[in-house]
Amino acid sequence: MRINARLKKIGDLVEANSFCLDVGCDHALLDIYLVKQKKDIKTIASDIAEGPLEQAKKNIKRERLENEIETRLGDGLDTYSEEINTVIISGMGGKSIIGILKRNPKVLKKIDTLILSPNNYQEDVKRYCCKNKFFIQNEEFVRDKNFIYQIIILKKGKKKYTRKEYFFGPVFIKKKGPLFREYYEREKKSREILLTLLPKNFYYKRWTTKNEIKMIEKEIED
Numbered sequence: 232m233r234i235n236a237r238l239k240k241i242g243d244l245v246e247a248n249s250f251c252l253d254v255g256c257d258h259a260l261l262d263i264y265l266v267k268q269k270k271d272i273k274t275i276a277s278d279i280a281e282g283p284l285e286q287a288k289k290n291i292k293r294e295r296l297e298n299e300i301e302t303r304l305g306d307g308l309d310t311y312s313e314e315i316n317t318v319i320i321s322g323m324g325g326k327s328i329i330g331i332l333k334r335n336p337k338v339l340k341k342i343d344t345l346i347l348s349p350n351n352y353q354e355d356v357k358r359y360c361c362k363n364k365f366f367i368q369n370e371e372f373v374r375d376k377n378f379i380y381q382i383i384i385l386k387k388g389k390k391k392y393t394r395k396e397y398f399f400g401p402v403f404i405k406k407k408g409p410l411f412r413e414y415y416e417r418e419k420k421s422r423e424i425l426l427t428l429l430p431k432n433f434y435y436k437r438w439t440t441k442n443e444i445k446m447i448e449k450e451i452e453d
């Protein structure tokens with residue numbers, strides 16, 4: 232089965248011998264990729280909706296992986312069980328991801344590794360996780376078609392970050408590279424467009440947006 236560049240990159244970042252819960256698995260293409268990699272990864276494909284989970288089951292059956300990949304119907308971390316050490320949530324908005332983590336604080340405490348790929352509000356996701364005893368171990372960009380996605384790997388532990396590190400990502404800002412520049416060029420453009428649309432009396436939002444543009448310009452010029 233064909234897997235897109237985004238899901239492949241997420242799959243490649245999962246450590247050997249992990250026991251994963253893929254929350255919002257949809258088609259389960261990631262789970263299929265994970266077990267086929269032969270890195271001794273176990274995974275449970277879970278989704279809140281019956282339709283996607285039925286599709287996941289069909290795909291898993293087509294690949295003859297019914298004995299390898301369990302499917303579970305349920306909301307977010309409700310499908311967690313003790314053997315799981317890694318939770319993957321990708322392809323959702325940042326606010327939805329935070330909502331899923333917030334609804335199950337007891338489960339969140341038990342997880343060693345979070346692999347998150349929010350479509351937006353990435354900074355909020357990082358802040359929420361770091362407030363809840365995770366640190367950012369790695370950050371990766373991946374280009375898929377016309378988009379550049381962030382993948383964030385968080386591990387249990389505490390680290391303090393500056394505002395700039397939260398904004399750009401503490402690992403991204405050290406690594407930089409061409410995708411970093413392209414990603415933040417786009418972020419700069421979207422803020423410039425926002426400035427043309429914001430009413431003149433939105434002083435605070437205009438001020439923070441201008442500051443962010445300056446911050447971005449400084450980092451991508453370096």
Ligand SMILES: C[S@@+](CC[C@H](N)C(=O)[O-])C[C@H]1O[C@@H](n2cnc3c(N)ncnc32)[C@H](O)[C@@H]1O
Pocket residue numbers: 238254255256257258277278279280283305306307308320321322323327331
């Ligand atoms: C856009 S798809 C993303 C699929 C896949 N994770 C990816 O990255 O391509 C979002 C999936 O998340 C599921 N979903 C949304 N909210 C959820 C929740 N609270 N718990 C579990 N699954 C959820 C949806 O039913 C849908 O199948």
